[in-house]
Amino acid sequence: MTLLDDKTSHTVKISPSLDEIEAWLREEDPKKLTKLWHAADQTRKRYVGDDVHLRGLIEISNYCCRQCAYCGLRAGNTRLERYRLTEEEIMGCVQQAVRFGYGTVVLQSGEDYGIEREWLANIVRRIKTETPLAVTLSLGERPDEDLIAWREAGADRYLLRFETSDPELYRLIHPAGPHRREGNRIEILKFLRSLGYEIGSGVMVGIPGQTYQSLANDIDTFRALDLDMVGVGPYIGHPDTPLGARVEIRVVPRENQVPNTELMTYKVVALTRLVCPQANIPSTTALATLNRALGRELGLQRGANVVMPNLTPPQYRVKYEIYPAKVCIDETADQCHMCMRARIMRIGRSVGSGQGGRKRSEPMANNQGKTYT
Ligand code: 5AD
Numbered sequence: 001m002t003l004l005d006d007k008t009s010h011t012v013k014i015s016p017s018l019d020e021i022e023a024w025l026r027e028e029d030p031k032k033l034t035k036l037w038h039a040a041d042q043t044r045k046r047y048v049g050d051d052v053h054l055r056g057l058i059e060i061s062n063y064c065c066r067q068c069a070y071c072g073l074r075a076g077n078t079r080l081e082r083y084r085l086t087e088e089e090i091m092g093c094v095q096q097a098v099r100f101g102y103g104t105v106v107l108q109s110g111e112d113y114g115i116e117r118e119w120l121a122n123i124v125r126r127i128k129t130e131t132p133l134a135v136t137l138s139l140g141e142r143p144d145e146d147l148i149a150w151r152e153a154g155a156d157r158y159l160l161r162f163e164t165s166d167p168e169l170y171r172l173i174h175p176a177g178p179h180r181r182e183g184n185r186i187e188i189l190k191f192l193r194s195l196g197y198e199i200g201s202g203v204m205v206g207i208p209g210q211t212y213q214s215l216a217n218d219i220d221t222f223r224a225l226d227l228d229m230v231g232v233g234p235y236i237g238h239p240d241t242p243l244g245a246r247v248e249i250r251v252v253p254r255e256n257q258v259p260n261t262e263l264m265t266y267k268v269v270a271l272t273r274l275v276c277p278q279a280n281i282p283s284t285t286a287l288a289t290l291n292r293a294l295g296r297e298l299g300l301q302r303g304a305n306v307v308m309p310n311l312t313p314p315q316y317r318v319k320y321e322i323y324p325a326k327v328c329i330d331e332t333a334d335q336c337h338m339c340m341r342a343r344i345m346r347i348g349r350s351v352g353s354g355q356g357g358r359k360r361s362e363p364m365a366n367n368q369g370k371t372y373t
């Protein structure tokens with residue numbers, strides 16, 4: 001299968017090895033990178049098609065009991081005014097998702113034990129009985145009993161980024177939490193899958209202390225976990241956090257430190273598509289924050305097939321400040337909806353309908369080791 005029309009030299013492996021992934025992350029030649037974008041885009045088209053799925057994001061609470069060194073929602077950030085949506089407010093956002101024709105709502109929050117197991121299970125049950133929507137949860141490292149109850153209530157998917165596969169860096173940026181399997185997000189993801197959830201994970205690109213080798217290993221871990229969803233975005237420093245205030249966490253030689261740039265994020269999106277060809281991959285808000293004009297579009301053209309328009313009421317949205325200068329802060333849900341649709345149409349893609357769950361079809365049988373040449 002010839003997907004790249006270049007007879008000269010550089011080929012793009014469909015399923016690159018760990019070393020090849022690292023070499024791509026270090027690649028700076030624009031001509032070669034064009035081939036990577038093309039291979040990712042072709043793989044996206046072959047495996048998941050031209051549809052871009054819209055997931056309506058509802059940021060249900062910004063309370064958090066954890067102290068992640070990079071995140072503006074960390075418990076230690078006393079400058080942040082906290083909120084938690086009521087059931088009625090959440091259901092109002094859900095109704096908007098239905099009106100806009102979305103297939104999924106994503107309920108996201110800090111790790112907030114004010115969100116009680118039964119309270120949330122009831123909301124999930126309501127969404128599943130009153131609407132045709134898929135429900136994705138992104139509520140942190142909750143105890144097994146909560147994850148079980150929410151799955152029984154009908155939740156379809158769970159997102160939990162492992163943030164870095166480097167155990168030392170992970171420990172440095174994630175002080176201990178209340179949960180017994182705490183710290184081992186990979187184990188939690190496996191448990192979620194055993195419950196029947198579709199599982200999503202991901203990392204930040206360019207965290208201080210992140211090396212090329214560890215980022216390559218992150219991407220290899222997406223493949224090993226056979227993730228259904230993978231979200232990656234650039235690390236953006238938040239001044240009210242230790243990492244954002246430049247407290248030195250770990251020193252790595254300059255040449256090994258991954259930059260938190262737009263270009264590096266595209267490389268990670270593209271490589272993620274090559275290692276997880278069937279996965280749902282969003283073009284993230286953090287990426288759009290680095291390039292407001294075209295970040296979403298370029299993400300979609302370099303491997304991504306999902307966007308997450310924000311449904312959170314604007315008065316709360318400003319308070320969900322994981323990192324500063326987030327895009328879509330002042331927009332209403334209607335504005336975000338129209339804007340996303342326009343962006344999708346402008347690049348010649350279609351808006352997906354239905355729940356848009358993980359596809360398991362194999363357009364190319366046994367593609368291991370094949371190359372786009
Ligand atoms: N910059 C970019 N992304 C961040 N996240 C948290 N803090 C930041 C930051 N400062 C990401 C994490 C988390 C997701 C919800 O947001 O990867 O899992």
Ligand code: FES
Nearest residue numbers: 328331336339340
């Ligand atoms: Fe929200 Fe453009 S996607 S305003």
